[in-house]
Amino acid sequence: MRKSNVTKIKMTFDNSEVTAELSNNPTSQDFISMLPLTLDFKDYSGTEKIANPPRKLSTKSAPAGCTPQKGDITLYAPWGNLAIFYNDFCYASGLVPMGHICTGLKELSKLNNTEVKIEVIE
Template sequence: MKIRFVFDDQTIHATLNDTPTTRDFVRQLPLSFELEDYASTEKIAYLPEKLTREGAPSGTSARAGDIAYYAPWGNMVIFYRDFGHANGLIHLGKIDAGLKRFTSGQSMVVTIELDE
């Protein structure tokens, strides 16, 4: 599955895994919200509804460019730096190119939609 992050100045494409959690995320698209910087490592945004954890591991590690869901908080995460193992973290997919757009320490407004 392909999605795109639409900013005012750029569109970034990403590829999602085919899992129950990811399908649940795609059902909520399109979404528009502010991505907040968190711990100078990731951008986060809270989803309107929590996603299923069906079939998901208890946790995972993340690498720069990963898109994930942090189940305990109900938020989507885009990592722009590598991150160690976290319980409740579910890998959703990966940014295809253009990760640099996410690396500023500032919040940013984005729309996430299916990339048909």
């Protein structure tokens, strides 16, 4: 369901559900156009969960980088992967903000090499 400038999504895996809001920007909208989608998420650097979408996402009008906070959903443009942060991290060039986890971050932080179904909440 769209409210103002966000799109609500849910991610399901291993009997867990995570909800999130994606921003109204070209990168997020390009990702939303692919949903529903199942991606394999793995841990990266004890800080984030990463997955590769089926194609590169738009980075039109994207900032040069950002400083992610716990719960942020981003695109790492140089590699083309989604990165969901479960710990705060320093500024990273090429990191595009896409949205934020609303519920279930603790469950998300535990997954590794796990298929996650992502879909828009109608």
